[in-house]
Each structure stands twice: as C-alpha cells, then as structure tokens.
Amino acid sequence: MTYQVLARKYRPRTFDELIGQEHVSRALSHALDQDRLHHAYLFTGTRGCGKTTIARILAKCLNCEQGVSAQPCGVCDSCREIAENRFVDLIEVDAASRTKVEDTRELLDNVQYAPTRGRYKVYLIDEVHMLSAHSFNALLKTLEEPPPHVKFLLATTDPQKLPVTILSRCLQFNLKALPAERIATHLQALLEREMIPFEAPALSQIGRAARGSMRDALSLTDQAIAFSGEQLSETAVSQMLGTVDRAHVLTLLRALAAGEAAGLLEALDTVAEQSPDELSLLDELISTLHRLAVAQVVPGRETEAAVSELASQFQAEPLQLFYDVAVRGRRDLPEVPDARAGLEMILLRMLLFSPQGVIGDGPAEAVPAAKKPTEPALSAAAPAQASPQAQAPSAPAQTASAMPATAAMQQAPVHGAAQADVQVAPREHDADTRPVARAQADGRADNRAETRTAPAAAALSVAEASPHEAPAAQALENASGGAARKDPAAWWAQLVERLDIEGVVRNLARNCVLVGRTENRWHMALRSGHQVLASRERIASLEASLTDYLGRPVSLDIQVDDGASDTPDELAARRQRKRLEDAREALHNDAIVRELMTTFAARLDDDSIEPAAPAQESPHGL
Structure with missing residues (x-):
C-alpha cells in the first residue's frame, strides 16, 4: 500500500478536528445550523494554517446527502468524493496558474448551470490575490450576485493585494498562526497513534521551526522520522534542522552564571567542536534567556527542570541585561568579519557588564540595600x-x-x-x-x-x-x-x-x-x-x-x-530646557524674524531650534 504523508493522512475532515481555529469553526457552524449562509467567503492566513481544509469541510457540509449541517456524515458518496478531491461540483482553481482574464471568463461561463450531483456548485479559488486586475473586474458582478446554487470560497496568504471591491463582497475570516506549544501537543497525539517513540524537546523544536504552520510541522515530522529511523530524538531533530542542541546553550549559561571568563570561553570551545552556526546559537541563547526570565517571574509556566534550576542561579537584573546585550549583538553579528569572535565578544560583554552588587534584592554577597534615613x-x-x-x-x-x-x-x-x-x-x-x-x-x-x-x-x-x-x-x-x-x-x-x-x-x-x-x-x-x-x-x-x-x-x-x-x-537637563525656551522666545521676538514671517507668510519651526552652547568663562572669571 502506498505510504500517505502525515499532512494528508491527518487532514481534518470536520470542524471538530480543526486545531487552533475555533473562531472560524464556531462562526461557520452556527451559520450552517441556522441556514444563514453567505454566497462568498474569504479565508486569509499564513501558509499551512487550514484555509483550503476549512473550504473543503464547508463544501462537504453544503453537499452532504444527509442535509446541510455543521456535522457532515462523512460516509455518503458526496462526502467521500469531496474528501478524495473528485467531486464534480467542487471546482478548485489555482489562481497562480490562471491569472489571465480569459481563464476567469471561461470559469464564469459555467456559473449559470445547475450543479451536476450536489446541492451547491462550490468554486474554491486558492491564492486569489494572484489574479490580474482585469480578472478581478470580470469576477466582480458574479461575485456580488451569483445564482442561488453557487458558493464562492476564496483563500489567500496576502489579503492586502486584493481590491477593496472584492473584500467588500465577501465574509472575511482571518486564520491564526498556531503557537509552537499547540503544534507540539498535536504532534504528540499523532505520534502516539502512529506508535512512534519521541522525545518531547524534539517536538518542541519542530513546533518552533514550523512557525505557525501545522502543515509544515507535519512535513518536518515526516522528515524527522525518516532521518532518525523511526524514533524522534532531540539530537537527531537538531541535526536535521541545523539548530543548536539545547544542552550546549545551557552549558554556556551555566558558565555565565559562574561569572568566570576562562570557564565561559572553555564552554564556548566545547560547543564550537560541534560546528554550530553562530547566529543560530545566539538565537537559541536569546530564546533560553527569555525562558529563564519567565521562569523567574512565573515558575509554573516552565516545564523543563534544567531550565527552572538554571533560572535560580541568576538575578533578575543581570538576566534582563544579558537578554538586551544578546539582542543588540544579534543585530551586529552578521557584519563582523569573524562570527566566532563576534560571539565571544557578546558573551564577554555580558560577563564584564554584569551589574554585580546591585542595591536591592540580590544574593548575600551583593551590597545590602541602604536604609532610608528618617x-x-x-x-x-x-x-x-x-x-x-x-x-x-x-x-x-x-x-x-x-x-x-x-x-x-x-x-x-x-x-x-x-x-x-x-x-x-x-x-x-x-x-x-x-x-x-x-x-x-x-x-x-x-x-x-x-x-x-x-x-x-x-x-x-x-x-x-x-x-x-x-x-x-x-x-x-x-x-x-x-x-x-x-x-x-x-x-x-x-x-x-x-x-x-x-x-x-x-x-x-x-x-x-x-x-x-x-x-x-x-x-x-x-x-x-x-x-x-x-x-x-x-x-x-x-x-x-x-x-x-x-x-x-x-x-x-x-x-x-x-x-x-x-x-x-x-x-x-533643566538648564538645557531653559536655554531652549530662551532661544525660542528670542527668535519669536526678533524683529528680523517677525518681518520675514509677516512678509513671506512664513512659519518658525520650533523643533529645529537649538540653543547655543553656553559661553565658556575666561580665565579671569569675567
């Protein structure tokens, strides 16, 4: 039997199976159950978030032989044919390959005819923003007043390119990018059904690499299974994605917490033996610093014991400073001639500029907070x-x-x-x-x-x-x-x-x-x-x-x-403000300036006024 990829095998078939798009499924379910259907729907969102999947589920709900409802039976001929992408009254159009106005006119010539088998003739136009301006103009009239047996379902990743005339004729639903935690949880359920061993940190890496796309996450999971040999380990997934092993980042942060420059550089030498990409290593360092800060403020949100333990070794102030130094260093890292030397400088900057002995809450060796005099x-x-x-x-x-x-x-x-x-x-x-x-x-x-x-x-x-x-x-x-x-x-x-x-x-x-x-x-x-x-x-x-x-x-x-x-x-600062106010007042009261403003109807730009530098005293104090 031919292997079916996870993205197709586990594509949602009903609204209940959708992940992370509850606001869309709820609105469509109520519209179907109450028979308040619009003639044109527009689904927008990033790639792989479920636009085409929702459109197919909606087509199935409209043409199920059991009747129009938010719960299609899934076993009738219409439901099976739509699921297998061979239903004659579901016309899927790839707008990227049919951008000409002639293609749109040919498509619309068949709108007037009744559906062959289903209850509705459904036009699913994917990447609709790729249509030409003439194609949009040809579509306008039909999109606004289609025959009662026609429904238009439009999908796009770039709604800004759609004309306002198209947007005003559709009900628009914005699909959300899925958070990495939600993707990892869904992948865990699927792999348990597939009986494939996995490590939770590996799924978290895939969730972050997918960047909000469930389809990308499933494709990466297929790749990881093939790469690691039927077992998803954190090390294998890191190698496949080209990311840095979390253990290396924790090693660097432990050396940073110890406050020893020699130990920090030795830890970096150990990490460098794995030949990581310096920018990826810095990105992972920034991400881990964020997790440490969150773990300090809300300990219950961190599930990894190693991160929680490491968070207790830092004060809040140095941690915020490290994050700021890392973010600023990331901006400059691509411009340095040697990325390794640039990374070393960023880490040494964190170490040397660490606010040791800050007044306030801190460890025992810090300077104690002075008491306020009475x-x-x-x-x-x-x-x-x-x-x-x-x-x-x-x-x-x-x-x-x-x-x-x-x-x-x-x-x-x-x-x-x-x-x-x-x-x-x-x-x-x-x-x-x-x-x-x-x-x-x-x-x-x-x-x-x-x-x-x-x-x-x-x-x-x-x-x-x-x-x-x-x-x-x-x-x-x-x-x-x-x-x-x-x-x-x-x-x-x-x-x-x-x-x-x-x-x-x-x-x-x-x-x-x-x-x-x-x-x-x-x-x-x-x-x-x-x-x-x-x-x-x-x-x-x-x-x-x-x-x-x-x-x-x-x-x-x-x-x-x-x-x-x-x-x-x-x-x-107060003296500087006073000098600026005096300079502005002097200019406004200057006879020549006032004459220029009156003669030429000019306006004095106050924001451009700068006070003169204060005169330096003479050696004799005069």
Whole structure:
C-alpha cells in the first residue's frame, strides 16, 4: 500500500478536528445550523494554517446527502468524493496558474448551470490575490450576485493585494498562526497513534521551526522520522534542522552564571567542536534567556527542570541585561568579519557588564540595600551631623600668594550673570584640567532660578564643616555668596564636575544627590531606576575620588529613593530646557524674524531650534 504523508493522512475532515481555529469553526457552524449562509467567503492566513481544509469541510457540509449541517456524515458518496478531491461540483482553481482574464471568463461561463450531483456548485479559488486586475473586474458582478446554487470560497496568504471591491463582497475570516506549544501537543497525539517513540524537546523544536504552520510541522515530522529511523530524538531533530542542541546553550549559561571568563570561553570551545552556526546559537541563547526570565517571574509556566534550576542561579537584573546585550549583538553579528569572535565578544560583554552588587534584592554577597534615613536624622538637633549645604570640597592648604595667578583669580567674585558660578580653588595638579571642568559645568549661573530650600539646610552653616574642609568651604561661601548653604544640590553638582571620575562612575555621581552626612559618612539618595550603576566597585571608585579631592576619608551610604530630585543630571537637563525656551522666545521676538514671517507668510519651526552652547568663562572669571 502506498505510504500517505502525515499532512494528508491527518487532514481534518470536520470542524471538530480543526486545531487552533475555533473562531472560524464556531462562526461557520452556527451559520450552517441556522441556514444563514453567505454566497462568498474569504479565508486569509499564513501558509499551512487550514484555509483550503476549512473550504473543503464547508463544501462537504453544503453537499452532504444527509442535509446541510455543521456535522457532515462523512460516509455518503458526496462526502467521500469531496474528501478524495473528485467531486464534480467542487471546482478548485489555482489562481497562480490562471491569472489571465480569459481563464476567469471561461470559469464564469459555467456559473449559470445547475450543479451536476450536489446541492451547491462550490468554486474554491486558492491564492486569489494572484489574479490580474482585469480578472478581478470580470469576477466582480458574479461575485456580488451569483445564482442561488453557487458558493464562492476564496483563500489567500496576502489579503492586502486584493481590491477593496472584492473584500467588500465577501465574509472575511482571518486564520491564526498556531503557537509552537499547540503544534507540539498535536504532534504528540499523532505520534502516539502512529506508535512512534519521541522525545518531547524534539517536538518542541519542530513546533518552533514550523512557525505557525501545522502543515509544515507535519512535513518536518515526516522528515524527522525518516532521518532518525523511526524514533524522534532531540539530537537527531537538531541535526536535521541545523539548530543548536539545547544542552550546549545551557552549558554556556551555566558558565555565565559562574561569572568566570576562562570557564565561559572553555564552554564556548566545547560547543564550537560541534560546528554550530553562530547566529543560530545566539538565537537559541536569546530564546533560553527569555525562558529563564519567565521562569523567574512565573515558575509554573516552565516545564523543563534544567531550565527552572538554571533560572535560580541568576538575578533578575543581570538576566534582563544579558537578554538586551544578546539582542543588540544579534543585530551586529552578521557584519563582523569573524562570527566566532563576534560571539565571544557578546558573551564577554555580558560577563564584564554584569551589574554585580546591585542595591536591592540580590544574593548575600551583593551590597545590602541602604536604609532610608528618617526625618530626625536630617534635623538640626543632631549635634554630630554636618550640613550638606555647608559642605564644600577642600583643597590642600595654601595661601593666595602661593597659588598660581589663574587659580587666585578663580576665587575672586565674578560679575554679571556668572556671579552664581562657584569657582573652587584647584589643586596644583588640576591646573591643566580647569578649562575642561569649567566647560563641563555649563550654565551654572542658572542655578539661581533653581534654588530650593531644604528643611535641614537652613539651620546649618559653614562654621559647622569639619576643620579639614574649612578653608575650601569658606572659599566656596565667599565666592558663591551663600549659594552652597541654600542649595546643596547645586553644590553637589559643582563638586561632581571637579572630581576625577569618568564613565559609569560619573554617571552614578550625576544621578545621586547629597541628603546629609555624619562625620566622614555621606548619605546619598540615588534616583530610582539607576540601581544598576551602584556596584561595590563603582561606589569604591567614587569614594576614592572624593577622598583624594578632599584630603580626608569619605565613605558613601547610597540608598534608592523614588523621590530623589535635583541630581546633577536633572539640573543639567533643566538648564538645557531653559536655554531652549530662551532661544525660542528670542527668535519669536526678533524683529528680523517677525518681518520675514509677516512678509513671506512664513512659519518658525520650533523643533529645529537649538540653543547655543553656553559661553565658556575666561580665565579671569569675567
């Protein structure tokens, strides 16, 4: 007996046997049972989702000798002939091979004749979007008002190419692509009926490779049975599909969880012995990272024990970072000259940029979350607490006569709009970087408009600063006219610009704000959403820079605070917005611009306006 492929052997014969298209079968079943049939139906969807199968089932329901119903008998001559594709009144047309208008006219010439054997003459036009424009025009009138014994069933994978005039004359049903889990479950039932041994991960791979098409899944299953020799194993299916064995991906992720670069590269060397495609390996890695993240949030959705066990070895934050790095790396991988080296760089990027010691929930070795200080800790009644407003970075003790001329001039009061810009006496080895520091502290004069009054700030003064910081703090007070006492956020922003820090450490400092201190311990509030910046190494680097600048030990107590505001980043963004508003206002009020707008009926494009860069101060502070 000739072997019949699974896709034909297990093609659904009734609406009850359909997989994953319940919304279509329900609507058609009600229409058949209530005798509310339309004369034209359009079925759309991806390949292999059941368009032609549903059309044949509908034709069988219409022409069953037992009567029109949603449950054809399946044993009468009409049902058997339709199932065997030899029913004379079911005319199947492949529009891809009959695109000419002459073919359509020849087809429509026979519409007027009554059916030969059945109750209805059914025209099934597959891939109807392939018809020419003239063919559609020839079809319009008949499609709108066909004889009562004619039904049109149209199927297409690209409904966007159909004219609106055709769409408006049909009832349209959009068939869904099947999820991989649904396909794997259906394949499991079929293989059990066929008595073929299988491994569940192998069926999951086939379900993903089918990409929503049940017909493709059955064809791949036939191929896998022939390839593996009557037993579907995960390894055999992976080799057939050219995909990466899940065990290799789990090996890489275990090495990544251990956090050792040498172990990670050794694991990649082991995987490379199987000669996998690097892009496929990265795709499988991304898919597994997604499963790990889901397993952490909803453990019940993961059925594979190895994945659930591996999910417990990762924190949530690094896992999200790994996924983002992998997705971005996939975009760049086809452009690198060596795919293996590109994959290594992606994995090393995950390892090196891992947010170790994130403040918040994490393992025992992570930095513990700092407790939020209470209001009494910020009050003036605490004798040991120094004022955050009165603090100023200290410099090595030196007289004005011993300082360079430019440094001495920087301590002098500035004039005009730059009066609020505080100049701190730099150390000698900072002399070459002073112009850069001034350029980075753009627009500090705008701090006057941003001055806010902190509850604990008003009760403290410069005199309360520690003896080590007194000279620099006094210089800061004299130069700023009390701005540091009134606005600690602006004071911290100016201090950050003078610290010798770069990269992520500077990003951490620019998203913190000083809220108080106890002797050498400074209490900082970190903006919510930036916890990933506060690793132990970065906090230690910021402490070292502060210690080096102030000449005394400083330790930081950083806590996450949803209400943290006036960070250096926020102040810089606020100044930038102010400059943009001023630039727009200046242009709108400019006489020449207004004359041009009036003369030529022109319009000023506000989105194209960019404020000029803030003017850099002269060495003399003028």
